[in-house]
Amino acid sequence: MVAGRSSVDHAPEKRPGSKDPVPAGPPDPTAWPARALLPWGDQLVPRIVGTVTGASSEPDALTAVDPLDDDRRTALRRAAIRANLAPSFEDSQPWRLRLRTGELDILGDGDRWRPFLDPDGRGLAMSIGAALMNARCALHSAQESHLVERPTPASFNDRYAVVRVEPGKDLAWDEVLAGLDEMTTQLRLPDDASRRTGGPSPSLMQALQRAAAEEECTVSSQPPAGYALSTALLVSAAGDGPTNWVRVGEALQRMRLQAAATGWGAAVEAPADPAEMSGAVLRLGPAGRSAITRHRPLAVVLAEEPS
Amino acid sequence: MTADSAELVPRGSDLELDRLIGRLVDRATGSRGAENNLNALLHAFAAVSNELALAPALEKIALAARDLTGARLAAYSRVSAGASPRIVWSQPDDAAAASMLGQANTGDGPLAPVLTDRVVVRLVTPTPHGSRSLLGVPVVARGRLDGLLLAVDGRDPQGFSDEDAELLEALALAAGVAIGHAERYEESQVQHRWLHAFTTITQDLLAADGRDPLEGIAEAAFDLAAPELVFVSLLTEAGDEVVVEVARGQRGDLLVGRRWPLDGTVSGVAIREQRPMLLNDYQRDAEAPVALIEDVTTGPVMVVPLVGRERVWGVLSLVRTATQPVFTVGDLSMAAAFANHATVALELAEVHDARQRTRVLEDRDRIARDLHDHVIQQLFAIGLGLESTASDPGLPAALSTRLRERVDDLDRTIRRVRTSIFALRGTLDHASDEMRASIIDIASELTPALGFAPVVTFSGAPGALPTRLVDDVSAVVRESLSNVARHSQARTAAVDLTVTATELTITVVDDGVGIPDEVVASGTTNLETRAVRRGGSCSITPGVTAGTVLRWKVPLP
Numbered sequence: 001m002v003a004g005r006s007s008v009d010h011a012p013e014k015r016p017g018s019k020d021p022v023p024a025g026p027p028d029p030t031a032w033p034a035r036a037l038l039p040w041g042d043q044l045v046p047r048i049v050g051t052v053t054g055a056s057s058e059p060d061a062l063t064a065v066d067p068l069d070d071d072r073r074t075a076l077r078r079a080a081i082r083a084n085l086a087p088s089f090e091d092s093q094p095w096r097l098r099l100r101t102g103e104l105d106i107l108g109d110g111d112r113w114r115p116f117l118d119p120d121g122r123g124l125a126m127s128i129g130a131a132l133m134n135a136r137c138a139l140h141s142a143q144e145s146h147l148v149e150r151p152t153p154a155s156f157n158d159r160y161a162v163v164r165v166e167p168g169k170d171l172a173w174d175e176v177l178a179g180l181d182e183m184t185t186q187l188r189l190p191d192d193a194s195r196r197t198g199g200p201s202p203s204l205m206q207a208l209q210r211a212a213a214e215e216e217c218t219v220s221s222q223p224p225a226g227y228a229l230s231t232a233l234l235v236s237a238a239g240d241g242p243t244n245w246v247r248v249g250e251a252l253q254r255m256r257l258q259a260a261a262t263g264w265g266a267a268v269e270a271p272a273d274p275a276e277m278s279g280a281v282l283r284l285g286p287a288g289r290s291a292i293t294r295h296r297p298l299a300v301v302l303a304e305e306p307s
Numbered sequence: 308m309t310a311d312s313a314e315l316v317p318r319g320s321d322l323e324l325d326r327l328i329g330r331l332v333d334r335a336t337g338s339r340g341a342e343n344n345l346n347a348l349l350h351a352f353a354a355v356s357n358e359l360a361l362a363p364a365l366e367k368i369a370l371a372a373r374d375l376t377g378a379r380l381a382a383y384s385r386v387s388a389g390a391s392p393r394i395v396w397s398q399p400d401d402a403a404a405a406s407m408l409g410q411a412n413t414g415d416g417p418l419a420p421v422l423t424d425r426v427v428v429r430l431v432t433p434t435p436h437g438s439r440s441l442l443g444v445p446v447v448a449r450g451r452l453d454g455l456l457l458a459v460d461g462r463d464p465q466g467f468s469d470e471d472a473e474l475l476e477a478l479a480l481a482a483g484v485a486i487g488h489a490e491r492y493e494e495s496q497v498q499h500r501w502l503h504a505f506t507t508i509t510q511d512l513l514a515a516d517g518r519d520p521l522e523g524i525a526e527a528a529f530d531l532a533a534p535e536l537v538f539v540s541l542l543t544e545a546g547d548e549v550v551v552e553v554a555r556g557q558r559g560d561l562l563v564g565r566r567w568p569l570d571g572t573v574s575g576v577a578i579r580e581q582r583p584m585l586l587n588d589y590q591r592d593a594e595a596p597v598a599l600i601e602d603v604t605t606g607p608v609m610v611v612p613l614v615g616r617e618r619v620w621g622v623l624s625l626v627r628t629a630t631q632p633v634f635t636v637g638d639l640s641m642a643a644a645f646a647n648h649a650t651v652a653l654e655l656a657e658v659h660d661a662r663q664r665t666r667v668l669e670d671r672d673r674i675a676r677d678l679h680d681h682v683i684q685q686l687f688a689i690g691l692g693l694e695s696t697a698s699d700p701g702l703p704a705a706l707s708t709r710l711r712e713r714v715d716d717l718d719r720t721i722r723r724v725r726t727s728i729f730a731l732r733g734t735l736d737h738a739s740d741e742m743r744a745s746i747i748d749i750a751s752e753l754t755p756a757l758g759f760a761p762v763v764t765f766s767g768a769p770g771a772l773p774t775r776l777v778d779d780v781s782a783v784v785r786e787s788l789s790n791v792a793r794h795s796q797a798r799t800a801a802v803d804l805t806v807t808a809t810e811l812t813i814t815v816v817d818d819g820v821g822i823p824d825e826v827v828a829s830g831t832t833n834l835e836t837r838a839v840r841r842g843g844s845c846s847i848t849p850g851v852t853a854g855t856v857l858r859w860k861v862p863l864p
Binding site: 077080113119120124240242294295298299300302 | 548549566748752759
């Protein structure tokens with residue numbers, strides 16, 4: 001990682017989406033690439049590339065905002081900022097973010113829980129999942145290999161999810177998640193007034209199915225009760241517990257990002273049928289207004305422990 | 308090199324203009340050429356005062372100076388404090404003349420007295436290709452020295468004439484007025500743009516899908532003040548740090564989420580003293596412990612506080628690099644005024660959010676009232692009816708027993724509804740009944756861990772308990788529910804708090820697989836200690852069909 005990072009400091013910039021060939025050699029599909037090998041160059045993370053790597057005493061002093069602040073923390077902070085943009089149940093934004101050395105904790109914020117609308121905490125856990133998905137995309141985009149700990153009933157304390165960056169420790173680098181990072185600021189709601197007819201293309205539907213499967217969730221082949229076929233998907237996980245709900249939240253957010261990347265808007269809704277309660281409905285439509293709402297200030301949400 | 312003439316310069320008064328024109332007119336009566344000069348001067352006045360914007364006005368001034376004096380070229384060198392220094396030439400510039408202007412600027416060289424003493428300087432310098440003549444006059448705009456008007460190489464190789472000097476002086480008067488107007492015009496334009504920006508922010512704010520006003524503030528400030536970097540930082544809840552919320556410009560996204568303390572920083576001074584800060588040379592002006600960001604190329608910096616009605620929200624910071632023009636006092640006052648407007652936007656956003664919260668609360672209150680007034684009354688009525696039916700002597704005993712069981716169920720349901728009503732109303736006001744509130748809070752808090760919402764019921768009057776018991780009760784409920792979450796794989800659980808005149812009992816029941824012995828041991832130690840300390844007891848027993856029953860009892864004084 002470190003070698004790859006410094007070598008990229010002088011890499012020529014490429015435009016996003018350009019088809020420059022990846023240097024030859026049999027690629028290991030799960031390996032975290034050196035940064036210079038990114039197909040879209042450094043455009044996605046222009047500010048992170050080229051920051052402090054020990055030898056950064058270049059005259060361009062704007063390079064290092066804080067020489068004490070390392071790449072990893074910068075990437076985690078950016079992940080936290082992206083997490084804070086995630087859509088949430090009833091726009092409650094029920095999380096607190098804690099940045100520690102090599103670690104980002106996503107905590108549930110009990111003060112933001114809506115017990116009346118969300119008695120079991122499903123909405124809360126799914127919101128946490130959406131925030132977690134944003135954070136993961138940011139870390140994949142920054143090519144920081146990381147581990148994700150999700151809550152289990154046995155391990156539960158107030159931490160819902162922990163994203164820990166451990167160089168070398170491995171999780172496959174996911175090009176798709178890295179590419180979805182830029183969509184985290186561009187989510188759209190479905191435009192209900194649109195006269196455009198026809199559902200999403202089969203290829204988008206496939207991509208959405210795949211996105212759900214990657215997060216260990218399934219998309220029901222039947223439309224959820226009360227919805228028309230092909231514009232609403234019932235997404236659920238294997239079980240009906242907090243870990244599953246977080247997972248469903250991640251899947252839903254991944255699908256929303258995927259939809260946004262192809263010009264579709266999406267909204268998450270609660271299933272009308274109590275039998276489908278463990279999942280959630282993703283309703284699709286032509287992209288309408290932005291799904292990003294005014295978010296809670298970082299001054300309130302983000303805590304940072306000194307490194 | 309000799310300065311053959313030096314005289315005091317008019318201060319821009321009408322009298323001085325009268326004097327100059329008088330002399331020119333006197334000369335004009337004697338010669339045709341001089342009459343033409345007077346004509347040219349009138350034309351120059353018209354040309355110079357015709358321009359509203361500053362840059363073209365300065366160009367017109369330089370051209371008029373060249374044409375009036377018949378010089379080979381002319382220049383206007385602007386040195387005014389609070390404006391960025393610049394030189395405007397009537398045509399592509401002349402290195403030697405430019406270097407003399409530069410010297411004048413630093414208070415050195417033959418032209419320096421024009422600026423230091425505000426006098427007209429005329430001089431002739433021999434050069435290898437003949438002689439070079441220069442004529443420099445100061446220009447005063449809005450009562451302060453604005454710059455130097457220079458003519459280079461006059462018609463006469465012997466140097467510029469008295470008449471040339473008088474013409475240029477007269478032009479300098481007109482130039483001063485024109486520059487003053489152009490400046491005022493630019494200021495009003497800038498003001499107009501800032502006001503327009505504020506309107507846009509307010510409109511954003513009132514729009515249904517509420518764009519973050521902070522984004523609008525940063526964007527507007529970035530467009531208007533043309534800095535390298537703009538960022539808005541807000542105070543944390545603790546109030547001792549600021550955190551960058553949004554940023555625009557160079558490396559702005561690296562700054563977002565960064566924080567620094569108020570102690571020893573420019574932001575700290577701006578917030579604590581509620582004072583807009585202007586540091587034109589950040590490296591020089593910032594005293595040692597004062598830091599904005601650890602960024603050594605930072606040049607001019609403005610940090611203006613966002614002062615609201617009741618508190619300071621944070622600061623708006625505008626940063627230029629060392630090579631960019633300085634911020635003027637005018638920039639600072641515009642930025643400060645803009646920050647005040649921007650704060651209104653922030654407060655409006657807060658009010659908007661508060662109103663939405665209120666709506667949720669009103670809704671809950673309505674539901675709670677409805678449950679209390681109607682649902683519970685009806686359940687009571689049904690219960691009473693069932694009970695009287697059950698007491699009917701004609702009824703078979705088995706049926707009567709089952710009816711009584713249903714009545715008990717109804718009682719439990721009523722208690723649960725009461726608890727829900729309390730939850731709907733009570734979470735907002737812990738002070739009113741700390742015990743209930745804290746148990747409900749704990750149950751809510753552990754709901755996600757459990758995977759279901761535990762049933763919570765109260766009997767008696769837990770509100771009347773001594774507050775020192777609240778800590779114990781909370782700890783016991785929290786620990787037993789966590790045990791359930793960790794070990795039991797239960798699908799339901801219930802917490803009951805019963806208070807009689809002499810005793811308080813907490814019962815936690817679940818339907819899980821039971822608790823492993825070693826956990827029972829460690830789990831109970833803590834609970835038991837708490838019970839024994841108050842003269843009570845704690846027991847964990849298997850449930851009737853499945854799960855576990857925990858009973859924690861203490862006597863009440």
